[in-house]
Amino acid sequence: METERPRWEACIMVELIIVCEGQTEETFVTEVLAPVLAPAEIYTTPRTIHTSPTSRGGGLNLDRVKRTLRNTLRERADTFVTTFFDLYALGPTFRGFADTRGQPPTERARTIEQWLHEDVVAYAECRPERFLPHVQPHEFEALLFSDVERLCAVEPEWAVHAQALARVRGSVDDPEWINDSPQTAPSKRLEVLAPSYRKRRHGPVAAAKIGLDKIREQCPHFRQWYERIIGLQPI
The missing domain is CATH 3.40.50 (Rossmann fold)
Incomplete structure (x- = not known):
């Protein structure tokens, strides 16, 4: 007690x-x-x-x-x-x-x-x-779809994927609605990124770049x- x-x-x-x-x-x-x-x-x-x-x-x-x-x-x-x-x-x-x-x-x-x-x-x-x-x-990665442009600014090579990820974001009312299946969960959507999205490395950096206000x-x-x-x- x-x-x-x-x-x-x-x-x-x-x-x-x-x-x-x-x-x-x-x-x-x-x-x-x-x-x-x-x-x-x-x-x-x-x-x-x-x-x-x-x-x-x-x-x-x-x-x-x-x-x-x-x-x-x-x-x-x-x-x-x-x-x-x-x-x-x-x-x-x-x-x-x-x-x-x-x-x-x-x-x-x-x-x-x-x-x-x-x-x-x-x-x-x-x-x-x-x-x-x-x-x-x-999942955590849903928060990163709050601002796809800033997410893709984490690595210079990611800019080419901004439009594709923006379409994912635009298909739902808010990022927390992005599908949770093993093929379409937010983290799975980020597998198109190269160099590869690494959760522990890129996740907090992207969230800081996006900012809590936007999230x-x-x-x-x-x-x-x-x-x-x-x-x-x-x-």
Whole structure:
């Protein structure tokens, strides 16, 4: 069970731990998200989840995720904890994953987030407001379609693919709707790029070049997550 800090130890800043699916998301939090949140006195610490006893990143298992989140929430009672998981990387161990197939991606992510919130709060026995689950539709690379021109400026050779990627972006209402099949997921669309798109190398650099303002403008589900974070008040 969590315990409250003495009032005299209270501080005015918000401390947020972001449990990430992999090292790309971890770098994005450190280099792109954290510098924007810090002036609002919201200080973020990313952690990469261990998806197996010997590795980090990759496919997620609900039992391991729950243990990680429970242990993180129980470290202190005055921090907030959120997640940065790709919908594409989840599986049937997560409640709602199978039942929501075919639904719009943002609705599907929201349903899975609600179930995850219920599961983790019950498992960790924490205050419900301390846990803010976020599942990104369909994956991190969707955010990079917020500005194809700036994405293609990361490598000089990528400029020749700008029109093709712009057509992908133009085929959907927002980048978070880009298909999640093994052939047409956002990351698969980037396989046309040469030199090859490398998630850990290019992802955070492209996101920084695009900027959070543009990403929030283009990606509604991401924007809602950001707005929840920026609205946090110290516990």
